[in-house]
Amino acid sequence: MKILVTGAAGFVGFHLSKALLDQDIQIVGLDNINDYYDPQLKKDRLAILEKFPNFSFYKIDLKDKKDVDDLFVKEKPDYVIHLAAQAGVRYSIENPSAYVDSNLIGFMNILEACRHNPVEHLLYASSSSVYGGNKVAPFSTNHQVDHPVSLYAATKKSNELMAHTYSHLYDIPTTGLRFFTVYGPFGRPDMAYFSFTNRIMAGESIDVYNHGEMERDFTYIDDIVSGIEKLIAKAPVANPDWDESKDDLSESFAPYKIYNIGNNSPIKLMRFIKALESALGMEAKKNYKGMQPGDVKRTYADVSDLERDINFKPSTTIEEGLEKFVEWYKKYYTK
Numbered sequence: 001m002k003i004l005v006t007g008a009a010g011f012v013g014f015h016l017s018k019a020l021l022d023q024d025i026q027i028v029g030l031d032n033i034n035d036y037y038d039p040q041l042k043k044d045r046l047a048i049l050e051k052f053p054n055f056s057f058y059k060i061d062l063k064d065k066k067d068v069d070d071l072f073v074k075e076k077p078d079y080v081i082h083l084a085a086q087a088g089v090r091y092s093i094e095n096p097s098a099y100v101d102s103n104l105i106g107f108m109n110i111l112e113a114c115r116h117n118p119v120e121h122l123l124y125a126s127s128s129s130v131y132g133g134n135k136v137a138p139f140s141t142n143h144q145v146d147h148p149v150s151l152y153a154a155t156k157k158s159n160e161l162m163a164h165t166y167s168h169l170y171d172i173p174t175t176g177l178r179f180f181t182v183y184g185p186f187g188r189p190d191m192a193y194f195s196f197t198n199r200i201m202a203g204e205s206i207d208v209y210n211h212g213e214m215e216r217d218f219t220y221i222d223d224i225v226s227g228i229e230k231l232i233a234k235a236p237v238a239n240p241d242w243d244e245s246k247d248d249l250s251e252s253f254a255p256y257k258i259y260n261i262g263n264n265s266p267i268k269l270m271r272f273i274k275a276l277e278s279a280l281g282m283e284a285k286k287n288y289k290g291m292q293p294g295d296v297k298r299t300y301a302d303v304s305d306l307e308r309d310i311n312f313k314p315s316t317t318i319e320e321g322l323e324k325f326v327e328w329y330k331k332y333y334t335k
Protein backbone atom coordinates (compact mmCIF):
# COMPACT_ATOMS: atom_id res chain seq x y z
CA MET A 1 0.00 0.00 0.00
CA LYS A 2 1.39 3.39 -1.02
CA ILE A 3 -0.05 6.57 0.49
CA LEU A 4 0.54 10.09 -0.76
CA VAL A 5 0.48 12.54 2.15
CA THR A 6 0.35 16.17 1.04
CA GLY A 7 1.58 18.69 3.61
CA ALA A 8 3.96 16.03 4.96
CA ALA A 9 6.30 18.70 6.35
CA GLY A 10 3.37 20.31 8.16
CA PHE A 11 2.22 19.62 11.69
CA VAL A 12 -0.53 17.03 11.07
CA GLY A 13 1.13 15.60 7.94
CA PHE A 14 4.37 14.96 9.80
CA HIS A 15 2.73 13.12 12.71
CA LEU A 16 0.49 11.09 10.42
CA SER A 17 3.36 10.16 8.07
CA LYS A 18 5.52 9.10 11.01
CA ALA A 19 2.76 6.92 12.49
CA LEU A 20 2.21 5.21 9.12
CA LEU A 21 5.95 4.78 8.47
CA ASP A 22 6.24 3.13 11.88
CA GLN A 23 3.83 0.50 10.51
CA ASP A 24 6.05 -0.03 7.44
CA ILE A 25 3.60 1.64 5.08
CA GLN A 26 5.16 3.32 2.07
CA ILE A 27 4.70 7.10 2.21
CA VAL A 28 5.20 9.64 -0.55
CA GLY A 29 5.34 13.10 1.00
CA LEU A 30 4.59 16.37 -0.83
CA ASP A 31 5.08 19.90 0.52
CA ASN A 32 6.28 23.27 -0.82
CA ILE A 33 7.87 24.12 2.56
CA ASN A 34 6.53 27.67 2.40
CA ASP A 35 7.43 30.32 4.95
CA TYR A 36 3.98 30.98 6.47
CA TYR A 37 5.76 29.97 9.68
CA ASP A 38 9.39 29.07 10.43
CA PRO A 39 10.48 26.71 7.58
CA GLN A 40 13.21 25.31 9.86
CA LEU A 41 10.50 23.54 11.87
CA LYS A 42 9.23 21.96 8.63
CA LYS A 43 12.78 20.91 7.67
CA ASP A 44 13.32 19.38 11.11
CA ARG A 45 10.10 17.39 10.81
CA LEU A 46 11.16 16.20 7.34
CA ALA A 47 14.61 15.19 8.61
CA ILE A 48 12.86 12.75 11.00
CA LEU A 49 10.71 11.30 8.20
CA GLU A 50 13.67 11.01 5.83
CA LYS A 51 15.31 8.52 8.17
CA PHE A 52 12.71 5.94 7.12
CA PRO A 53 13.70 3.99 3.98
CA ASN A 54 10.05 3.76 2.88
CA PHE A 55 9.63 7.56 2.77
CA SER A 56 10.17 9.63 -0.37
CA PHE A 57 9.67 13.36 -0.61
CA TYR A 58 8.77 15.82 -3.37
CA LYS A 59 9.07 19.58 -2.94
CA ILE A 60 6.12 20.61 -5.09
CA ASP A 61 3.68 23.51 -5.00
CA LEU A 62 0.12 22.23 -5.37
CA LYS A 63 -0.80 25.07 -7.65
CA ASP A 64 1.61 23.70 -10.30
CA LYS A 65 -0.72 21.27 -12.04
CA LYS A 66 1.94 19.61 -14.18
CA ASP A 67 4.14 18.83 -11.18
CA VAL A 68 1.18 17.30 -9.32
CA ASP A 69 0.13 15.26 -12.39
CA ASP A 70 3.70 14.01 -12.99
CA LEU A 71 3.97 12.91 -9.36
CA PHE A 72 0.74 10.87 -9.59
CA VAL A 73 1.83 9.24 -12.86
CA LYS A 74 5.25 8.37 -11.42
CA GLU A 75 4.22 7.22 -7.92
CA LYS A 76 0.70 5.84 -8.57
CA PRO A 77 -0.48 6.22 -4.94
CA ASP A 78 -3.23 3.84 -3.76
CA TYR A 79 -4.51 6.35 -1.20
CA VAL A 80 -4.21 10.13 -0.91
CA ILE A 81 -4.37 12.01 2.38
CA HIS A 82 -4.50 15.65 1.44
CA LEU A 83 -3.44 17.88 4.31
CA ALA A 84 -1.49 20.62 2.52
CA ALA A 85 -3.31 23.93 2.66
CA GLN A 86 -2.93 27.52 3.63
CA ALA A 87 -4.13 27.24 7.21
CA GLY A 88 -5.07 29.93 9.72
CA VAL A 89 -8.17 32.08 10.08
CA ARG A 90 -6.53 35.43 10.88
CA TYR A 91 -4.01 35.30 8.01
CA SER A 92 -6.89 34.91 5.53
CA ILE A 93 -7.83 38.52 6.28
CA GLU A 94 -4.25 39.70 5.42
CA ASN A 95 -3.43 37.46 2.48
CA PRO A 96 -6.59 36.06 0.86
CA SER A 97 -4.86 35.06 -2.41
CA ALA A 98 -2.72 32.47 -0.62
CA TYR A 99 -5.97 30.63 0.22
CA VAL A 100 -7.22 30.73 -3.35
CA ASP A 101 -3.89 29.38 -4.68
CA SER A 102 -3.36 26.55 -2.21
CA ASN A 103 -6.85 25.65 -1.07
CA LEU A 104 -8.89 26.10 -4.23
CA ILE A 105 -6.48 25.72 -7.18
CA GLY A 106 -4.30 23.27 -5.22
CA PHE A 107 -7.31 21.17 -4.20
CA MET A 108 -8.62 21.20 -7.77
CA ASN A 109 -5.25 19.85 -8.98
CA ILE A 110 -5.44 17.00 -6.44
CA LEU A 111 -8.99 16.13 -7.57
CA GLU A 112 -8.01 16.15 -11.24
CA ALA A 113 -4.97 13.97 -10.50
CA CYS A 114 -7.22 11.49 -8.64
CA ARG A 115 -9.65 11.54 -11.56
CA HIS A 116 -6.96 10.57 -14.07
CA ASN A 117 -5.02 8.23 -11.74
CA PRO A 118 -7.74 6.43 -9.78
CA VAL A 119 -7.16 5.95 -6.05
CA GLU A 120 -8.92 3.74 -3.48
CA HIS A 121 -9.77 6.67 -1.22
CA LEU A 122 -9.04 10.40 -1.04
CA LEU A 123 -9.15 11.79 2.51
CA TYR A 124 -8.73 15.56 2.90
CA ALA A 125 -8.60 18.11 5.70
CA SER A 126 -11.58 20.34 6.14
CA SER A 127 -12.01 22.39 9.33
CA SER A 128 -14.32 23.15 12.23
CA SER A 129 -14.30 26.73 10.91
CA VAL A 130 -16.92 25.71 8.31
CA TYR A 131 -19.49 25.92 11.15
CA GLY A 132 -18.91 29.71 11.04
CA GLY A 133 -21.69 31.58 12.80
CA ASN A 134 -23.70 28.44 13.70
CA LYS A 135 -25.18 28.62 17.20
CA VAL A 136 -26.53 25.09 17.68
CA ALA A 137 -23.88 23.02 19.51
CA PRO A 138 -22.34 20.50 19.50
CA PHE A 139 -21.61 21.11 15.82
CA SER A 140 -22.88 18.17 13.81
CA THR A 141 -21.99 17.15 10.27
CA ASN A 142 -25.76 16.99 9.79
CA HIS A 143 -26.03 20.77 10.29
CA GLN A 144 -25.94 23.21 7.37
CA VAL A 145 -22.60 25.03 7.00
CA ASP A 146 -23.50 27.85 4.64
CA HIS A 147 -22.51 30.82 6.83
CA PRO A 148 -18.70 30.99 7.03
CA VAL A 149 -17.07 34.01 8.72
CA SER A 150 -13.61 33.81 7.12
CA LEU A 151 -12.26 33.14 3.63
CA TYR A 152 -10.32 30.21 5.12
CA ALA A 153 -13.62 28.61 6.16
CA ALA A 154 -15.14 29.37 2.76
CA THR A 155 -12.26 27.57 0.99
CA LYS A 156 -12.68 24.51 3.25
CA LYS A 157 -16.43 24.40 2.61
CA SER A 158 -15.66 24.77 -1.12
CA ASN A 159 -13.33 21.76 -0.86
CA GLU A 160 -16.21 19.68 0.48
CA LEU A 161 -18.44 20.78 -2.44
CA MET A 162 -15.69 20.14 -5.01
CA ALA A 163 -15.02 16.71 -3.48
CA HIS A 164 -18.72 15.85 -3.67
CA THR A 165 -18.80 16.73 -7.36
CA TYR A 166 -15.79 14.53 -8.12
CA SER A 167 -17.13 11.68 -5.99
CA HIS A 168 -20.35 11.84 -8.00
CA LEU A 169 -18.93 12.38 -11.49
CA TYR A 170 -15.86 10.14 -11.34
CA ASP A 171 -16.75 7.71 -8.56
CA ILE A 172 -13.81 8.81 -6.37
CA PRO A 173 -14.48 7.84 -2.72
CA THR A 174 -13.77 11.01 -0.71
CA THR A 175 -13.81 11.68 3.03
CA GLY A 176 -13.59 15.21 4.41
CA LEU A 177 -12.23 15.58 7.94
CA ARG A 178 -13.27 18.62 9.93
CA PHE A 179 -10.45 18.97 12.47
CA PHE A 180 -11.05 20.95 15.66
CA THR A 181 -8.05 23.04 16.95
CA VAL A 182 -5.24 20.51 16.79
CA TYR A 183 -2.27 20.96 19.14
CA GLY A 184 0.78 19.06 20.33
CA PRO A 185 4.56 18.58 19.93
CA PHE A 186 6.04 19.92 16.66
CA GLY A 187 2.88 22.06 16.43
CA ARG A 188 2.18 25.25 14.54
CA PRO A 189 3.85 28.44 15.82
CA ASP A 190 0.98 30.59 14.52
CA MET A 191 -1.53 28.97 16.88
CA ALA A 192 -2.38 30.43 20.30
CA TYR A 193 -0.99 27.61 22.49
CA PHE A 194 2.37 27.96 20.72
CA SER A 195 2.59 31.77 20.54
CA PHE A 196 1.37 32.03 24.17
CA THR A 197 4.19 29.66 25.17
CA ASN A 198 6.77 31.79 23.30
CA ARG A 199 5.54 34.95 25.00
CA ILE A 200 5.17 33.51 28.52
CA MET A 201 8.69 32.04 28.31
CA ALA A 202 10.01 35.46 27.16
CA GLY A 203 8.20 37.24 30.04
CA GLU A 204 5.91 39.06 27.58
CA SER A 205 2.15 39.53 27.93
CA ILE A 206 -0.38 37.46 25.94
CA ASP A 207 -3.43 38.83 24.13
CA VAL A 208 -6.61 37.23 25.46
CA TYR A 209 -9.31 37.78 22.85
CA ASN A 210 -12.97 38.42 23.54
CA HIS A 211 -11.90 39.09 27.14
CA GLY A 212 -11.39 35.34 27.64
CA GLU A 213 -14.99 34.51 26.65
CA MET A 214 -14.00 31.90 24.06
CA GLU A 215 -14.16 28.12 23.99
CA ARG A 216 -12.28 25.70 21.78
CA ASP A 217 -12.64 21.96 21.34
CA PHE A 218 -8.84 21.40 21.55
CA THR A 219 -7.85 18.07 20.00
CA TYR A 220 -4.52 16.42 20.75
CA ILE A 221 -2.48 15.46 17.67
CA ASP A 222 -2.30 11.73 18.54
CA ASP A 223 -6.11 11.57 18.60
CA ILE A 224 -6.28 13.22 15.17
CA VAL A 225 -3.71 10.73 13.81
CA SER A 226 -5.60 7.73 15.28
CA GLY A 227 -8.86 8.97 13.77
CA ILE A 228 -7.31 9.38 10.30
CA GLU A 229 -5.55 5.98 10.47
CA LYS A 230 -8.80 4.22 11.27
CA LEU A 231 -10.64 6.00 8.46
CA ILE A 232 -8.17 5.13 5.67
CA ALA A 233 -9.72 1.71 5.05
CA LYS A 234 -13.27 3.09 5.39
CA ALA A 235 -13.79 4.40 1.87
CA PRO A 236 -17.36 5.70 1.70
CA VAL A 237 -19.86 3.81 -0.41
CA ALA A 238 -22.56 5.53 -2.48
CA ASN A 239 -26.11 5.21 -1.18
CA PRO A 240 -28.40 5.39 -4.27
CA ASP A 241 -31.45 5.80 -2.00
CA TRP A 242 -29.99 8.81 -0.16
CA ASP A 243 -32.68 11.43 0.37
CA GLU A 244 -31.74 14.81 1.82
CA SER A 245 -35.14 15.19 3.48
CA LYS A 246 -34.47 12.28 5.85
CA ASP A 247 -30.84 11.17 5.52
CA ASP A 248 -27.68 12.62 7.02
CA LEU A 249 -26.20 15.63 5.19
CA SER A 250 -22.68 14.23 5.66
CA GLU A 251 -23.50 11.34 3.30
CA SER A 252 -24.75 11.18 -0.26
CA PHE A 253 -25.85 9.30 -3.35
CA ALA A 254 -22.13 9.63 -4.25
CA PRO A 255 -19.26 7.84 -2.42
CA TYR A 256 -18.81 10.84 -0.12
CA LYS A 257 -18.60 11.36 3.63
CA ILE A 258 -17.74 14.11 6.11
CA TYR A 259 -16.59 13.55 9.72
CA ASN A 260 -15.82 15.84 12.62
CA ILE A 261 -12.63 14.95 14.50
CA GLY A 262 -12.71 16.89 17.75
CA ASN A 263 -12.52 16.28 21.46
CA ASN A 264 -16.26 16.67 22.06
CA SER A 265 -15.38 18.75 25.10
CA PRO A 266 -14.97 22.52 24.64
CA ILE A 267 -12.45 24.20 26.96
CA LYS A 268 -12.86 27.76 28.16
CA LEU A 269 -9.94 29.97 27.14
CA MET A 270 -9.12 30.78 30.78
CA ARG A 271 -8.92 27.06 31.70
CA PHE A 272 -6.63 26.51 28.73
CA ILE A 273 -4.37 29.38 29.87
CA LYS A 274 -4.30 27.96 33.42
CA ALA A 275 -3.31 24.52 32.09
CA LEU A 276 -0.54 26.11 30.02
CA GLU A 277 0.70 28.15 32.99
CA SER A 278 0.73 25.02 35.10
CA ALA A 279 2.63 22.99 32.44
CA LEU A 280 5.17 25.83 32.13
CA GLY A 281 5.34 26.54 35.85
CA MET A 282 4.98 30.26 35.02
CA GLU A 283 2.19 32.79 35.20
CA ALA A 284 1.11 34.73 32.09
CA LYS A 285 0.68 38.51 32.00
CA LYS A 286 -2.68 38.93 30.32
CA ASN A 287 -3.76 41.66 27.97
CA TYR A 288 -7.56 41.43 27.53
CA LYS A 289 -8.80 42.39 24.06
CA GLY A 290 -12.00 42.35 21.96
CA MET A 291 -13.06 39.75 19.41
CA GLN A 292 -10.85 39.34 16.31
CA PRO A 293 -12.45 39.55 12.84
CA GLY A 294 -13.07 36.11 11.34
CA ASP A 295 -12.95 34.34 14.72
CA VAL A 296 -15.75 32.28 16.25
CA LYS A 297 -16.60 32.25 19.97
CA ARG A 298 -16.98 28.55 20.44
CA THR A 299 -16.23 25.26 18.70
CA TYR A 300 -17.68 21.98 19.90
CA ALA A 301 -17.61 18.74 17.89
CA ASP A 302 -20.33 16.13 17.76
CA VAL A 303 -18.34 12.96 17.03
CA SER A 304 -21.14 10.39 17.15
CA ASP A 305 -20.41 9.32 13.54
CA LEU A 306 -16.79 8.53 14.42
CA GLU A 307 -17.89 6.49 17.41
CA ARG A 308 -20.43 4.61 15.30
CA ASP A 309 -18.19 3.96 12.27
CA ILE A 310 -14.72 3.39 13.75
CA ASN A 311 -15.47 2.99 17.44
CA PHE A 312 -13.18 5.91 18.27
CA LYS A 313 -13.41 9.21 20.10
CA PRO A 314 -10.55 11.61 20.95
CA SER A 315 -9.92 11.53 24.68
CA THR A 316 -6.68 13.36 25.61
CA THR A 317 -7.38 16.10 28.16
CA ILE A 318 -6.00 19.61 27.67
CA GLU A 319 -3.84 19.22 30.78
CA GLU A 320 -2.23 15.96 29.51
CA GLY A 321 -1.79 17.33 25.99
CA LEU A 322 -0.24 20.64 27.03
CA GLU A 323 2.20 18.83 29.36
CA LYS A 324 3.43 16.86 26.34
CA PHE A 325 3.62 19.98 24.19
CA VAL A 326 5.62 21.92 26.78
CA GLU A 327 7.99 18.98 27.31
CA TRP A 328 8.70 18.91 23.55
CA TYR A 329 8.94 22.73 23.32
CA LYS A 330 11.57 22.98 26.05
CA LYS A 331 13.64 20.17 24.53
CA TYR A 332 13.36 21.53 20.97
CA TYR A 333 14.27 25.11 21.78
CA THR A 334 17.12 24.35 24.15
CA LYS A 335 18.90 21.90 21.87
Ligand SMILES: NC(=O)c1ccc[n+]([C@@H]2O[C@H](COP(=O)([O-])OP(=O)(O)OC[C@H]3O[C@@H](n4cnc5c(N)ncnc54)[C@H](O)[C@@H]3O)[C@@H](O)[C@H]2O)c1
Pocket residue numbers: 006007008009010011012013030031032033034042060061062063082083084085086087088101102106125126127128178179180181182183188
Ligand atom coordinates in the same frame (compact mmCIF):
# COMPACT_ATOMS: atom_id res chain seq x y z
N1 LIG B 1 -3.98 22.40 13.04
C1 LIG B 1 -5.27 22.67 13.18
O1 LIG B 1 -5.74 23.07 14.25
C2 LIG B 1 -6.24 22.48 12.03
C3 LIG B 1 -7.61 22.65 12.29
C4 LIG B 1 -8.50 22.49 11.23
C5 LIG B 1 -8.05 22.14 9.98
N2 LIG B 1 -6.71 22.01 9.75
C6 LIG B 1 -6.28 21.64 8.40
O2 LIG B 1 -5.46 20.49 8.51
C7 LIG B 1 -4.44 20.51 7.50
C8 LIG B 1 -3.08 20.37 8.15
O3 LIG B 1 -2.89 21.49 9.02
P1 LIG B 1 -1.56 21.72 9.84
O4 LIG B 1 -1.95 22.27 11.15
O5 LIG B 1 -0.70 20.53 9.73
O6 LIG B 1 -0.94 22.95 8.99
P2 LIG B 1 0.56 23.18 8.51
O7 LIG B 1 0.58 24.58 7.98
O8 LIG B 1 1.52 22.83 9.58
O9 LIG B 1 0.71 22.14 7.34
C9 LIG B 1 0.32 22.39 6.01
C10 LIG B 1 1.52 22.11 5.11
O10 LIG B 1 1.09 22.31 3.77
C11 LIG B 1 2.14 22.96 3.06
N3 LIG B 1 1.53 23.71 1.97
C12 LIG B 1 0.74 24.81 2.06
N4 LIG B 1 0.41 25.24 0.84
C13 LIG B 1 0.99 24.40 -0.05
C14 LIG B 1 1.03 24.32 -1.46
N5 LIG B 1 0.40 25.25 -2.23
N6 LIG B 1 1.72 23.32 -2.05
C15 LIG B 1 2.36 22.39 -1.30
N7 LIG B 1 2.39 22.42 0.05
C16 LIG B 1 1.69 23.41 0.67
C17 LIG B 1 2.82 23.86 4.07
O11 LIG B 1 4.18 24.13 3.73
C18 LIG B 1 2.70 23.05 5.36
O12 LIG B 1 3.89 22.31 5.62
C19 LIG B 1 -4.64 21.82 6.75
O13 LIG B 1 -5.42 21.54 5.61
C20 LIG B 1 -5.42 22.68 7.71
O14 LIG B 1 -6.19 23.65 7.04
C21 LIG B 1 -5.79 22.15 10.76
